[in-house]
Amino acid sequence: MRLRFLVNPAAGRGAGARRLPRLAALAAELGAGPPRVSAGTDDLAREARSAAGEGIERLLVAGGDGTVHHVAQGLAGSACALGLIPLGSGNDLAGTLGLPRRLDEAVRRAATGPVRRIDLLRAGGRVAVGYVGLGFDAEVARRAAAPPGARPGLVRGPLIYPWAVLSTLAGFAPPRLRVAWEGGAFDGAAMFAVCANLPRFGGGMRIAPAARIDDGLLDLVVVRAVPRRTLLAVFPKVYRGRHVGHPAVTIARTPWAEVAADRPLDLYGGGEPMHRLAPGAPVRVEVVPGGLAVAG
Numbered sequence: 001m002r003l004r005f006l007v008n009p010a011a012g013r014g015a016g017a018r019r020l021p022r023l024a025a026l027a028a029e030l031g032a033g034p035p036r037v038s039a040g041t042d043d044l045a046r047e048a049r050s051a052a053g054e055g056i057e058r059l060l061v062a063g064g065d066g067t068v069h070h071v072a073q074g075l076a077g078s079a080c081a082l083g084l085i086p087l088g089s090g091n092d093l094a095g096t097l098g099l100p101r102r103l104d105e106a107v108r109r110a111a112t113g114p115v116r117r118i119d120l121l122r123a124g125g126r127v128a129v130g131y132v133g134l135g136f137d138a139e140v141a142r143r144a145a146a147p148p149g150a151r152p153g154l155v156r157g158p159l160i161y162p163w164a165v166l167s168t169l170a171g172f173a174p175p176r177l178r179v180a181w182e183g184g185a186f187d188g189a190a191m192f193a194v195c196a197n198l199p200r201f202g203g204g205m206r207i208a209p210a211a212r213i214d215d216g217l218l219d220l221v222v223v224r225a226v227p228r229r230t231l232l233a234v235f236p237k238v239y240r241g242r243h244v245g246h247p248a249v250t251i252a253r254t255p256w257a258e259v260a261a262d263r264p265l266d267l268y269g270g271g272e273p274m275h276r277l278a279p280g281a282p283v284r285v286e287v288v289p290g291g292l293a294v295a296g
Contacts, residue, residue, distance in 0.1 A: 003027075003083075003111060004056045005035035006047050006071070011063035012087040019087060019103060023062055026107045032060070041070045041272070048074025056080050058295050060110045064088010066145070068129050069270030072292055076120055076127045081293040083110025089160055090203035090271070092130055096213060099296050113296035118213045120291030121197050123267060123283055124275025129292065131201050131208075131269060132285050134259060134277065135192030136172055136223075138268040140164045140202070145271060161202040165235060174225035176262040178282070181220050181254040189225035191248075193259050195285045196221060199241070208251065209241030216289040220257045222250040256286040 005027045009017035020035065027035050038044045044063075048071040051059045060083040061071050068084065075082055085106045086094035100106050120127045133141075144164035152163070172191075179186040179193050186193075194201075195218045196208035208219035226234075226248045237243045244251060259267075260282035267275040267283060277283055 001111075002055060002057045003030055003032040003060060004051050004058075005032055005060045005062070006044070006051070007035045007037050008044060008061075008063035008067040008087075009037055011067050012089055015087040016062050019062065022103060023085070023107070026104065027060075030107075030111055035062075038067075041066075044070035045073040048072075048080075050074070052078035052080040058083045058111065058115075060085060060107065062087050065090055065092050065130060066271045068093055069272045072120065072127050072129050072270075075293070076288070076291050079293060081115045081295040083113075083295040085110055090201075092198055092200045092203065095200060095204065096130075096198045097294065097296060109296040111295075115293055115295045116214070117290035117293050119197055119216060120288040121195055121218060121269065121285055122288050122291075123195075123269065123285040126269070126274045127288060127291065128197075128269025128274065130198040131194055131196045132267060132274065133192055133194035133269075134261065134265045134267045135175060135177065135190060136168065137192040137194055138266050139168045139172060141268045141271045142266070142273070143168050144202075161205070169228055169231065175265060177222070178260045179220070179222055179257060180282075181252050181257040183254070184252055186222050186224075186250060191223040191225055191231065192221075193223075193257075194221045195219070195257050197287070205238045206241035207238060209244060210251075210253075214290070216287055217253045217255055218257065218285065218287050220250075220252045220254055224248045224250075256284060258282045258284045 058081045062085040174189045177190040196211045199211045211219040
């Protein structure tokens with residue numbers, strides 16, 4: 001089997017760089033050659049595309065959900081399987097797939113575990129693995145991805161997303177969204193609209209608890225505008241999926257959704273910016289069934 005390691009040294013606030021010596025040793029044991037070390041997000045996609053084109057059977061990627069997002073741009077639709085070694089802050093894909101967190105165990109699973117195909121989401125000419133969203137959630141993702149110096153020193157790992165929620169909430173003004181999906185529509189002020197392919201995002205928040213990664217459908221979650229105090233009261237329930245059923249929350253399972261906003265907004269996927277919406281211009285999000293092979 002042809003294996004290759006790809007390491008994002010910036011993943012997990014530098015965990016990728018710190019683990020590089022051990023990853024190099026494990027790669028040598030598996031006969032995979034020295035790990036490739038990415039020089040940036042564009043480089044991740046290029047390395048993944050190159051691996052697929054060269055006939056690499058498994059690309060063992062050390063990083064988090066943001067790393068996976070960029071790697072998926074190069075692996076989508078190919079036979080090369082992603083073997084994820086979770087080193088990120090949230091690791092929602094790894095958590096959904098039940099991958100081990102211990103480095104050596106994760107590498108063994110990535111190198112020898114069974115391969116399956118999972119769905120992707122496509123929007124604005126790009127793909128995403130876990131979710132695509134805009135509004136409050138996208139603003140939170142932008143803040144969560146800011147350099148460590150932009151937040152209090154004790155905020156790290158799983159605490160980053162809750163901190164980003166609270167710090168974003170103070171100045172957030174809900175946009176007016178027009179959302180259409182197979183069999184339904186929404187038009188009004190909303191906190192956010194998220195198309196989820198995983199049950200969880202943001203480091204364990206179960207935003208769409210019934211979402212499946214291989215059912216050919218996305219779970220659309222629309223939260224209409226609510227007072228800040230209401231959002232703060234509901235927010236802790238998201239970690240257990242208990243926000244479902246709240247009168248402000250609409251969830252629909254659909255193969256596609258179209259979203260437009262009354263002001264320029266960034267569409268985010270996997271915590272990364274994907275597409276800039278012009279006011280009133282809709283973007284279509286659709287499922288790509290079996291778009292990515294994953295190992296483990």
